[in-house]
Amino acid sequence: xxxxxxxxxxxxxxxxxAASTQIASASASSKVTIAKNSAMPxxxxxxxxxxxxxxx
Amino acid sequence: xxQGLFVGLLSYLExxxxxxxxxxxxxxxxxxxFIFLTSLLGVKLxxxxxxxxxxxxxxxxxxxxxAYQMYFYVYWISYAVEAILSLLVIYSIFKLAMxxxxxxxxxxxxxxxxxxxxxxxxxxxxxxxxxxxxxKFMVSMVTQLQQTSSILTLCLLLFVxxxxxxxxxxxxxxxxxxxxxxxxxxxxxxVRSAWLSHNSNMYSTVNIVSGLAACLTFLVWSxxxxxxxxxxxxxxxxxxxxFLRWNQISMALGDEPGYVAIGGIPPELFAPAELEIMRRxxxxxxxxLEGQTGMHHSISA
Numbered sequence: 001x002x003x004x005x006x007x008x009x010x011x012x013x014x015x016x017x018a019a020s021t022q023i024a025s026a027s028a029s030s031k032v033t034i035a036k037n038s039a040m041p042x043x044x045x046x047x048x049x050x051x052x053x054x055x056x
Numbered sequence: 057x058x059q060g061l062f063v064g065l066l067s068y069l070e071x072x073x074x075x076x077x078x079x080x081x082x083x084x085x086x087x088x089x090f091i092f093l094t095s096l097l098g099v100k101l102x103x104x105x106x107x108x109x110x111x112x113x114x115x116x117x118x119x120x121x122x123a124y125q126m127y128f129y130v131y132w133i134s135y136a137v138e139a140i141l142s143l144l145v146i147y148s149i150f151k152l153a154m155x156x157x158x159x160x161x162x163x164x165x166x167x168x169x170x171x172x173x174x175x176x177x178x179x180x181x182x183x184x185x186x187x188x189x190x191x192k193f194m195v196s197m198v199t200q201l202q203q204t205s206s207i208l209t210l211c212l213l214l215f216v217x218x219x220x221x222x223x224x225x226x227x228x229x230x231x232x233x234x235x236x237x238x239x240x241x242x243x244x245x246x247v248r249s250a251w252l253s254h255n256s257n258m259y260s261t262v263n264i265v266s267g268l269a270a271c272l273t274f275l276v277w278s279x280x281x282x283x284x285x286x287x288x289x290x291x292x293x294x295x296x297x298x299f300l301r302w303n304q305i306s307m308a309l310g311d312e313p314g315y316v317a318i319g320g321i322p323p324e325l326f327a328p329a330e331l332e333i334m335r336r337x338x339x340x341x342x343x344x345l346e347g348q349t350g351m352h353h354s355i356s357a
Contacts, residue, residue: 005227009217009239016210016243020203022250034202035248036135037241039066039267040107041259042252043128052124054259055114 059264066267067111071104073274080281086230092148093234096141103134136198143172143205145238146212153216153223153231156291157299159306175204203249206242213239222299224289233280237273244269 035042045053078097081087087094107130114123150168154161179200184193216225216235225231244266251262293300323331 001227006217009213012239012243013210013214016206016246019246019250020207023203023253034199035252036138037245037266037270038070038104039063039263041263043131047125047128049124052120055120055124
């Protein structure tokens with residue numbers, strides 16, 4: 001049990017660390033790379049977008 | 057089931073599961089102990105319901121552009137509030153986890169505050185490049201802050217997981233459950249950010265992963281708060297334990313120093329009994345020491 005929990009935690013941390021190296025290059029280009037942890041659509045366009053960001 | 061339907065289903069399930077965790081928290085009587093988590097879940101629930109209403113009313117009750125504008129502000133304002141509350145949740149969880157080791161708790165919280173302050177400074181510093189201004193500056197800074205917050209959460213999870221025994225906790229403790237949920241959300245957040253940096257789309261496929269992660273976390277938290285928590289174990293550490301040694305050192309570091317009155321003390325500050333003791337003591341002193349103890353004479357006079 002202890003080993004399994006530790007392995008899962010280490011896997012989570014490694015996944016996070018690997019993912020954070022991929023974001024570094026994107027944040028320099030000032031793209032929106034953040035979003036809530038939710039299934040809801042992320043508003044990526046400015047609020048006055050003429051297409052309403054493709055909202056259905 | 058199509059992707060759109062599945063995302064829709066997850067969007068509706070999220071507030072339901074969030075309400076379930078809140079209910080379990082309140083019923084277990086742990087809402088006060090986990091006050092920041094309760095606040096975070098409350099904000100998530102309210103913003104989730106508001107976003108769902110706006111998405112539902114778009115092109116039906118409200119004009120599409122107006123609905124998007126409202127959705128934009130509700131989404132990002134609640135995101136900012138949730139980000140601040142998440143940091144406070146991490147802080148409070150660390151405080152609760154370290155409660156038996158008071159010295160390390162004080163030292164750890166001091167380090168935590170410094171790390172948080174340095175992270176904010178670094179985020180502002182990274183965002184302060186010549187070509188960035190206004191909205192782009194904000195985006196860059198918030199992205200950096202979000203990454204820092206996620207990495208801090210993962211560090212907390214790693215610490216709680218590996219130092220669980222000296223803190224008297226078990227894997228069934230709520231502190232571990234909350235840390236695990238936060239760590240899971242943080243890892244998903246980082247993966248999602250990496251994904252969005254390559255494919256930014258309002259209705260991205262990664263929404264499914266985020267929705268599933270959120271629902272799973274809410275279910276884990278509900279289970280932890282629905283069942284009674286095992287009592288914190290009696291902590292027995294070997295005398296050679298580094299935890300014990302560092303705790304003793306940290307406690308000594310936080311001690312208030314004692315103060316010694318050297319001079320310039322008016323006699324009125326002393327009680328008559330104290331003055332009498334000093335007068336008797338000075339009268340018993342040999343004559344050759346009287347020169348060195350002139351101060352005592354002046355006080356007793």
